[in-house]
C-alpha cells in the first residue's frame with residue numbers, strides 16, 4: 001500500500017490560464033482505488049466529526065475499496081445533498097481531512113474530498129438518486145437557492161413536503177453559480193445537482209426578490225413554514241481614498257459578471273473591464289477566484305494581503321493553484337490609497353505590515369511599519385474583503401430580529417424571532433462555507449419536519 005497521499009491530476013498551469021475549464025481533473029479509477037486503500041477505516045471515525053453534514057466517510061470509502069461504487073454513492077447521498085459540489089469546493093483541509101489520523105505521520109490525510117468527487121461523479125453518470133417519501137399536504141417556501149436552501153429543500157422534499165423556492169436572480173444556485181468560477185466548479189455540475197431537486201418535485205421560481213416583489217408575511221400566510229437562505233451578498237470595501245475611481249470593482253460584481261453573464265466571452269452583453277495589471281485585495285477563496293479569473297482574462301495579477309501566508313483563509317489548493325498560475329503575492333501589505341488619473345485607476349499606494357499580538361479573531365494583528373509605503377502600478381483593483389447579508393429582508397420585515405452584524409438572529413436549528421420562519425447559511429452566520437450552509441439548511445429542514453409532524457401535516 002502506498003503510504004503517501006495520491007495527487008489529483010490537474011490541467012497544467014500554462015494551459016489552464018488560457019481557458020475556463022475545470023483545473024482539477026479528478027481521480028482516475030486506479031488512483032481512486034489506490035487512495036481508498038489508504039483509509040484505515042478507524043472505528044471512531046474522527047474524520048466524520050469534522051463534517052458538518054455527518055457524511056459516513058469510512059463507510060463510503062470502504063465501498064470504493066471493494067469496487068462497489070453504487071454502494072459508495074448510496075452512503076454519500078444519504079447525508080450529502082450536493083456531493084459533486086462539496087467534493088470540489090469544501091475546505092476539507094480544515095474539516096474532515098484535518099482530523100484524519102494519517103495527516104501528521106502517515107503520508108498525509110486520505111484525500112477524502114477527491115474521493116467524494118469521484119463517487120459523486122459516478123452517481124451522476126449512473127443517475128443514482130435518493131428515495132423520497134410519498135407527497136404530503138405540507139408545503140414550505142424556501143427563499144434563495146444557494147447551498148443552504150438547496151440542502152434544506154432536498155431534505156424537505158425527501159420527507160414528502162411540497163417545496164417552492166424563490167430566487168432573486170435568473171439562475172438558481174447562489175454563490176455556486178455566480179461566485180465560484182467555472183474552472184473550480186463547472187456550472188453543469190451545479191445544474192445537475194439542481195435537476196435532482198426539480199426531479200423530486202421541487203418548484204423553483206426565479207427573478208423574484210423576496211422583500212420587493214413578494215413579502216415574507218405573504219409567504220407565511222400561504223405556506224406552513226418559510227426558510228430564508230438569502231446568503232451574504234453585500235460586499236465590504238476598503239474605505240480609502242480613490243475607491244470610487246473607474247477600474248475599482250468588488251470581487252462579487254466582477255465574478256458575477258464573468259460567471260453568470262459570461263462576460264469573458266467577446267460578444268458579452270455586460271463585459272467586464274479587462275485590466276492589464278490587476279491588484280486583488282484579500283486572501284480568501286473569493287480573492288483567489290477573482291485573481292485567477294483576472295489572470296485568465298489576460299492580466300498580470302498581484303494579490304495584496306495584510307497578514308502572512310499562514311493566515312490566508314483560502315483553501316490550500318486554491319493558494320497553490322494561484323501561485324502556479326503566476327499570481328504574485330504581496331503579503332504583509334495593506335492598501336493606503338488607490339491612485340488615479342482622469343478618473344481611472346493608475347496604481348495603489350501600500351504600506352508594509354508586521355504581525356503583533358493576536359486580536360479578537362485569534363490571528364496576529366497586522367501593524368503598519370512606519371515609513372514603508374510604496375506604490376504598485378495597476379489599471380484595475382478588485383476588492384475581496386468579505387461580505388455581509390443584504391438588508392432587504394430585514395428592512396421589508398422588521399419583526400425579524402437581526403444581530404448587530406446584520407445577520408438574522410436564530411437558534412441552532414435556525415428558528416428566528418418569527419414563528420414558522422427559519423434561516424441558515426451565510427444569512428445567519430455571515431460569509432462562511434458551502435458545507436456549513438448545507439448543514440444549517442439540513443438542521444432547519446429537520447426542525448420543520450418535526451413541527452409539521454406535530455401539526456399532523458406529515459406522518
Ligand SMILES: Cc1cc2nc3c(=O)[nH]c(=O)nc-3n(C[C@H](O)[C@H](O)[C@H](O)COP(=O)(O)OP(=O)(O)OC[C@H]3O[C@@H](n4cnc5c(N)ncnc54)[C@H](O)[C@@H]3O)c2cc1C
Pocket residue numbers: 089090091143144145146147148149166167168169172173174175176179180181208209210211229230231232233255285286289315390392393424425426427431432433434435437
Ligand atoms: C467567490 C466565492 C468563492 C467561494 N469559494 C468557496 C469554497 O471554495 N468553498 C466553500 O466552502 N465556500 C466558498 N465560498 C463561500 C460559500 O459559497 C458560501 O458560504 C455559501 O454559498 C453560502 O450559502 P448560502 O446558501 O447561505 O448563500 P448563497 O450561496 O449566497 O445563496 C443565497 C441566494 O439567495 C438569493 N437571494 C438573496 N436575497 C434574496 C431575496 N431577497 N429574494 C430571493 N432570493 C434572494 C441570492 O441570489 C442567492 O442565490 C465562496 C464564496 C464566494 C463568493
